[in-house]
Amino acid sequence: MASRNHSTSKKVGPEEASLDKRRRILGADKMDRQQGGSRVRTPFSVVTNTAATSDTANAAEGAAVVVDFTKDEVEALLNEKKKGNTYDNKKKIEQMMDLIKRLKLCVRWFKRIEEGYMQEKEKLQSELETAEKKCTDTGTEMKSKIEELEETVSDLRKTISSLEERIVKEESDKLEAINSYGKEKEARTEAEKVRDEKSAELEKVRDEKSVAVKKAISNEDLYKRSQEYNMSLQQYNSRLQSDLETVNEAHKRLETEKATIVESLSNVRGHNKALQDQLVSLKVSQDEAIKQKEILANELKCLREELKQIRDDRDCQLGQVHALTGEIAKYKEYTGKTCTQLDTLMIKTNALEETCSSQKEQIHILQQQLFAEKEKFKNADLSSLETRTMFEEQKRIIRELQDRLADIEFQVMEGEMLRKKLHNTILELKGNIRVFCRVRPLLPEDSTGTDMAVSFPTSTEVLDRGIDLVQSGQKYNFTFDKVFNHEASQQEVFIEISQLVQSALDGFKVCIFAYGQTGSGKTYTMMGKPDAPDLKGLIPRSLEQIFQISQSLKDQGWKYTMHVSLYEIYNETIRDLLSLNRSSGNDHTRMENSAPTPSKQHTIKHESDLATLEVCSVDEISSLLQQAAQSRSVGRTQMNEQSSRSHFVFKLRISGRNERTEKQVQGVLNLIDLAGSERLSRSGATGDRLKETQAINKSLSSLSDVIFALAKKEEHVPFRNSKLTHFLQPYLGGDSKTLMFVNVSPDQSSAGESLCSLRFAARVNACEIGIPRRQTQTSTRSSESRLSYG
Numbered sequence: 209m210a211s212r213n214h215s216t217s218k219k220v221g222p223e224e225a226s227l228d229k230r231r232r233i234l235g236a237d238k239m240d241r242q243q244g245g246s247r248v249r250t251p252f253s254v255v256t257n258t259a260a261t262s263d264t265a266n267a268a269e270g271a272a273v274v275v276d277f278t279k280d281e282v283e284a285l286l287n288e289k290k291k292g293n294t295y296d297n298k299k300k301i302e303q304m305m306d307l308i309k310r311l312k313l314c315v316r317w318f319k320r321i322e323e324g325y326m327q328e329k330e331k332l333q334s335e336l337e338t339a340e341k342k343c344t345d346t347g348t349e350m351k352s353k354i355e356e357l358e359e360t361v362s363d364l365r366k367t368i369s370s371l372e373e374r375i376v377k378e379e380s381d382k383l384e385a386i387n388s389y390g391k392e393k394e395a396r397t398e399a400e401k402v403r404d405e406k407s408a409e410l411e412k413v414r415d416e417k418s419v420a421v422k423k424a425i426s427n428e429d430l431y432k433r434s435q436e437y438n439m440s441l442q443q444y445n446s447r448l449q450s451d452l453e454t455v456n457e458a459h460k461r462l463e464t465e466k467a468t469i470v471e472s473l474s475n476v477r478g479h480n481k482a483l484q485d486q487l488v489s490l491k492v493s494q495d496e497a498i499k500q501k502e503i504l505a506n507e508l509k510c511l512r513e514e515l516k517q518i519r520d521d522r523d524c525q526l527g528q529v530h531a532l533t534g535e536i537a538k539y540k541e542y543t544g545k546t547c548t549q550l551d552t553l554m555i556k557t558n559a560l561e562e563t564c565s566s567q568k569e570q571i572h573i574l575q576q577q578l579f580a581e582k583e584k585f586k587n588a589d590l591s592s593l594e595t596r597t598m599f600e601e602q603k604r605i606i607r608e609l610q611d612r613l614a615d616i617e618f619q620v621m622e623g624e625m626l627r628k629k630l631h632n633t634i635l636e637l638k639g640n641i642r643v644f645c646r647v648r649p650l651l652p653e654d655s656t657g658t659d660m661a662v663s664f665p666t667s668t669e670v671l672d673r674g675i676d677l678v679q680s681g682q683k684y685n686f687t688f689d690k691v692f693n694h695e696a697s698q699q700e701v702f703i704e705i706s707q708l709v710q711s712a713l714d715g716f717k718v719c720i721f722a723y724g725q726t727g728s729g730k731t732y733t734m735m736g737k738p739d740a741p742d743l744k745g746l747i748p749r750s751l752e753q754i755f756q757i758s759q760s761l762k763d764q765g766w767k768y769t770m771h772v773s774l775y776e777i778y779n780e781t782i783r784d785l786l787s788l789n790r791s792s793g794n795d796h797t798r799m800e801n802s803a804p805t806p807s808k809q810h811t812i813k814h815e816s817d818l819a820t821l822e823v824c825s826v827d828e829i830s831s832l833l834q835q836a837a838q839s840r841s842v843g844r845t846q847m848n849e850q851s852s853r854s855h856f857v858f859k860l861r862i863s864g865r866n867e868r869t870e871k872q873v874q875g876v877l878n879l880i881d882l883a884g885s886e887r888l889s890r891s892g893a894t895g896d897r898l899k900e901t902q903a904i905n906k907s908l909s910s911l912s913d914v915i916f917a918l919a920k921k922e923e924h925v926p927f928r929n930s931k932l933t934h935f936l937q938p939y940l941g942g943d944s945k946t947l948m949f950v951n952v953s954p955d956q957s958s959a960g961e962s963l964c965s966l967r968f969a970a971r972v973n974a975c976e977i978g979i980p981r982r983q984t985q986t987s988t989r990s991s992e993s994r995l996s997y998g
């Protein structure tokens with residue numbers, strides 16, 4: 209209303225300013241409330257100005273005009289009385305009247321204000337009460353809220369303390385992070401340097417790549433050509449196979465020829481020996497003949513000289529005779545001279561003639577003798593010549609035979625080499641399953657004395673690879689990749705598989721298992737007697753080799769970690785032998801005397817849920833194996849009092865990493881001692897043992913089904929038919945190396961079972977299952993395709 213007054217008067221003067229002031233003192237709303245009443249509000253200044261006229265004053269009084277005062281105005285009004293003029297009473301009265309009026313107005317104003325205040329006080333009191341009530345309500349609310357808040361506060365305190373801890377930790381982490389950041393920064397600068405270098409290298413590599421791409425194109429050509437070559441190799445291989453058969457036949461022929469030649473050679477040698485003896489005696493007799501000849505020649509010479517002498521003598525005597533005959537004639541002419549002289553001469557002549565004729569006879573005899581000696585000499589010469597020619601002839605024959613023998617031996621050697629080469633080629637083509645046979649010696653407990661049901665052929669073709677079994681009078685022949693007879697030592701057997709063990713270190717999946725009837729020597733072969741160095745089986749020897757080689761490879765930058773798992777498959781359930789042991793101590797070194805507790809049964813998820821233990825030494829593994837051996841299910845059958853009735857699996861996972869080349873290998877070595885393969889009728893099992901035997905037979909027959917399905921490359925391989933095959937699935941596939949030992953008892957009474965085992969092994973031996981592949985990784989190359997067979 210006041211503002212309306214303002215707008216209507218349109219005058220902004222000191223009155224308005226004072227009104228504003230009052231409004232401020234009383235409060236705008238209060239004034240509004242006051243204005244809402246029936247009274248007419250007149251500002252005090254207006255009253256003051258209008259007070260000069262009594263009509264207006266009366267009117268104001270009669271109408272109970274309400275005038276607003278300020279404090280200063282009130283004080284001014286009160287002080288006004290003292291300033292009054294005491295000499296003019298009329299004016300004084302007027303002034304007093306005016307003052308009284310104004311005082312009355314002021315009093316009214318006060319009263320009105322007081323009323324307003326009282327009303328306001330009441331209102332405020334009720335408001336206060338409401339506010340107090342509200343306040344108590346709020347107080348209780350606040351209290352509960354405070355409690356809540358206190359709880360929250362205590363929670364928050366806890367949170368704060370944990371946060372503080374975290375902060376402390378975070379701060380230490382932060383410090384660490386700062387440190388590591390510093391280090392990282394350094395590393396980053398280093399890395400940046402390296403990156404620069406690498407960038408340069410990258411450039412280089414790019415160049416190289418373009419070259420390589422070109423090369424790749426040419427390689428593709430080469431690849432195509434290789435494929436063609438491969439095809440031709442395959443053809444060549446099939447030709448080689450047929451050649452092998454031919455070579456085998458030729459080899460057989462050569463063998464028989466060789467045997468004949470060897471026989472004839474030995475005959476020739478005997479003959480040669482006799483001839484040599486003869487030659488020696490002939491040489492002796494020749495020497496004698498030569499000596500005799502020389503003697504004879506000397507004699508002849510003497511005789512000739514003698515003969516010459518005699519001839520000379522004779523000629524001389526003949527001359528004498530002639531001279532004497534002439535003399536005789538002279539003397540005859542001179543007849544009569546003296547008869548006596550003549551007689552004497554006659555006697556002399558006769559004597560000379562006799563001597564002469566005897567000498568003639570002597571010469572004749574000597575000539576005959578000489579002739580005979582000459583003949584003899586001639587004969588001796590002839591026989592010596594004959595002997596020499598014969599000797600030379602024999603020498604020639606021997607030389608020829610020796611050359612032929614050497615030729616044949618060379619041919620046999622070449623044939624053998626070719627056969628081996630072809631055999632290896634076939635093995636490589638054949639794939640990754642091999643079969644070794646081992647026959648245990650006869651034991652005192654074997655019922656049939658010293659007679660063995662098996663024998664080992666000695667012909668070169670099947671030497672160390674063949675085994676013959678006699679059952680019910682019938683002979684059965686088998687050949688395997690290797691046959692160990694009853695005298696073979698553990699070391700000899702291990703040498704044959706050591707390269708396979710090496711393969712596991714090289715990153716192949718290797719699986720070696722022993723198959724055979726109870727008591728045939730499976731456990732002896734796989735485990736042996738670990739405490740006796742000579743009698744240790746394949747498992748301890750393999751582990752020794754692996755640790756030894758992994759140690760020696762350290763120098764080349766290789767680091768290996770080994771993880772062992774041990775389980776047995778008993779009555780178609782998997783029993784984790786490591787978790788059994790753990791349940792009794794969680795540390796295999798503490799399991800020494802702990803009896804196995806009932807095991808949890810595992811569902812196979814390819815071993816992922818079976819316990820594995822990292823091992824660093826052979827000793828650790830030996831202790832584990834000891835525990836495992838104790839934990840195994842051991843049953844009692846008629847066959848073997850301590851016969852193990854479960855399949856025992858030792859698995860070693862080998863992870864190798866070369867720090868220098870970044871190459872990585874992941875190999876697995878599975879060594880499995882299968883449960884006895886004997887038939888139900890023979891084991892004589894009943895009750896629980898019967899159930900065991902049935903489970904064993906089921907898993908072993910599943911094993912054979914799997915192997916044969918793989919060999920036939922069937923689409924469905926029934927791995928899931930038994931726990932054993934399910935477990936072995938990754939190791940019977942295309943990329944692993946599998947070796948089966950068929951253990952045979954030589955006992956006559958076991959011949960039937962041995963025949964079954966050998967037949968099964970022979971069928972396995974005829975299988976080809978994939979080609980082994982190495983599990984390698986490198987940072988630069990993802991895989992390596994070295995194909996080899998241990």
Ligand SMILES: Nc1ncnc2c1ncn2[C@@H]1O[C@H](COP(=O)(O)OP(=O)(O)OP(=O)(O)O)[C@@H](O)[C@H]1O
Nearest residue numbers: 648649725726727728729730731732850851852884
């Ligand atoms: N090559 C061998 N030389 C000496 N003894 C052997 C040989 N092979 C096995 N034996 C002996 O024959 C017996 C039976 O061998 P082993 O326990 O290994 O047979 P097994 O086939 O493993 O029987 P199981 O069915 O219990 O597994 C044992 O006393 C063992 O020492």
